[in-house]
Amino acid sequence: MDRHQTEKDDETSAPGRPTLKTLAFMTGLGVTTVSRALKDAPEIGAETRRRVQLVAKQIGYRPNRAGVRLRTGKTNVISLVLNTEREIMSFVSDIIYGVSEVIADTPYHLIVTPYSRSQDPLDPIRYLVETGSADGVIISRAQPNDPRARYMLERGIPFATHGRTDMGLVHPYHDFDNYAFATEAVRHLAGIGRRRLALLAPPVGLTYHGHTVNGFTDALSEVGASEVPFNTVSIDHSIEQIRMRTAQVMRRQDRPDGFVSSAAAATLAVVAGIEDAGLKLGRDVDVVSKQSSELLHLFRRELLVVNENFRLAGSELARAVLGWIGGAEPGSLQSLSAPGEVLAYRRSG
Amino acid sequence: MDRHQTEKDDETSAPGRPTLKTLAFMTGLGVTTVSRALKDAPEIGAETRRRVQLVAKQIGYRPNRAGVRLRTGKTNVISLVLNTEREIMSFVSDIIYGVSEVIADTPYHLIVTPYSRSQDPLDPIRYLVETGSADGVIISRAQPNDPRARYMLERGIPFATHGRTDMGLVHPYHDFDNYAFATEAVRHLAGIGRRRLALLAPPVGLTYHGHTVNGFTDALSEVGASEVPFNTVSIDHSIEQIRMRTAQVMRRQDRPDGFVSSAAAATLAVVAGIEDAGLKLGRDVDVVSKQSSELLHLFRRELLVVNENFRLAGSELARAVLGWIGGAEPGSLQSLSAPGEVLAYRRSG
DNA sequence: GTGACAATCTGTAACGTTTCAGTATATTGC
């Protein structure tokens, strides 16, 4: 009766995709043996192993994800959690591709889990953890005291953050060295004679706001330049708001003669504001901006740029999560990307 | 013995997330009844139904995806298939958010399936279909004779394409009316006195290349303007190539006095090329460009723009796939987005 | 020859869900 049951289905039911049962029938072995043979278990004879693997390859066997997931809890999914309104456009695109590159030859799938302004950023994380929807999570916009990181750390679910936290807790991250970016930017501006600098910073809640501001102010005192306060807007504000505030500050007599901007789109707004005030980039004022795709030099050739590679960030983050899932020490999965030189495409005037 | 088995686990094993078994124990019903009650099956008493649903809500029951998927084959996954190298940056970002909006209050997850230049575009589709990894697929960069669409149509897997095909086969799609875009662009340029126009078109293989070219040439003869051939580059070419070719053509004496460009990034390159040749936008030549984020007017205020909304495209595509999955007629799930007016931010000179 | 032991292989159960084929109980027709 058992025997009967075991054999009745498979030789006839060819149409579906092959399963362990199919392989078992074809090789004349038990499904357990096949299962173990496929993962190179030592208690299976070497020849049997090869034989099973050969047949599996030939007929294109692919383990059923639902079966594995149900049995083991392993989802083979990495979730990328993104803010629907606030992420930089090229960030989304590049980080996805970066992650994809790394997981391409693994069984992992990438799922994108979005959340919107109105929601608690913890919501999507809770969902993922409670439903066990992913083996690992990547979050962006890290905060010094990040409830999401804390939450995942408590539940023991592997994750990596884009940006660092500052809670005395150790976890994988990848970050761009925004302190170095800001200091280099200030030094460069000082080097071309700029002395009154303004910073268009990242939004206040995020960790790299602090890094950027610190780099900026440290370098200011190093080179003996002064700061023109410009903290009523951040790169998260709308193009229009940034443009207006820039125009305002540029119309004052104590206006800045140099800007440091943390994002390319925001830089477009800053330049527009400068020109609204009737001033000329490269003559009256210089702007150093981060950019993630090499387009700013087309916009205004006088712009000074520092490149940040989000695709690299994506790869690093993916590597970090996979590493943690694979059992590596979280502390060994942290990386910091150094900014390159400040690039001047061409000076005008 | 059965009895014993059935009851032994659940009252004690609280820690894990609730399953149908948990609910069955709590309500004193069988798992079958609970399962049916949760999906409002008519053969379950009205009061029982309400009771089960109440308890389920209270304890936060969520069906286990792996269980459902294994049993029914339903994955509750939509896959967005993207070309790692060729997609427009903002397209990736916006379409993901557009899709997300629509699937937010459904059980669907969005997985991103990338493929690179080197691969056959059919590869990722085959993978998805063979492994049954998604209930529905969204593809971009539709071709007149699209093997991916044909393949999925043959296997009966629901999908939607960004862009139309032209194979006499009916399937859901969303498209921007690029024919209308091109005609409007040409008319506008003619309206401001431009008579020798060049088109920076989409790459030749894609369906909307044809739409754009047809709109362009039809409108040319309508307004009695002439075409300056510019088909050695497309918007898929690199910034540098487009820039160089533009500069070349602008140095000839029979140079164009108007451009129509199908993508914003490419437009930056065109403008750079124009200026390389020592000419001035808005005086010597005008450019009408599509854009998907409202940034071009910051770049050069003389640019003429037509907006294309990729977030909308994402939503429409998601709605289309879900509709097909839900049993709607594929032919009823097609939409075309009309371009708005050509927007002139400010004329110079 | 026998007991011990390693080397290979195997069946059963379980993960959580839905479908199928029932089983009780109440209701109806007559």
Place this chain on the structure above:
DNA sequence: GCAATATACTGAAACGTTACAGATTGTCAC
């Protein structure tokens, strides 16, 4: 009062996988 039928519920089996606890050999020491 009894069969037929509707109503409300139920257990068993199956989806494909892996872990567990064997089972069957063959080999070796003595």
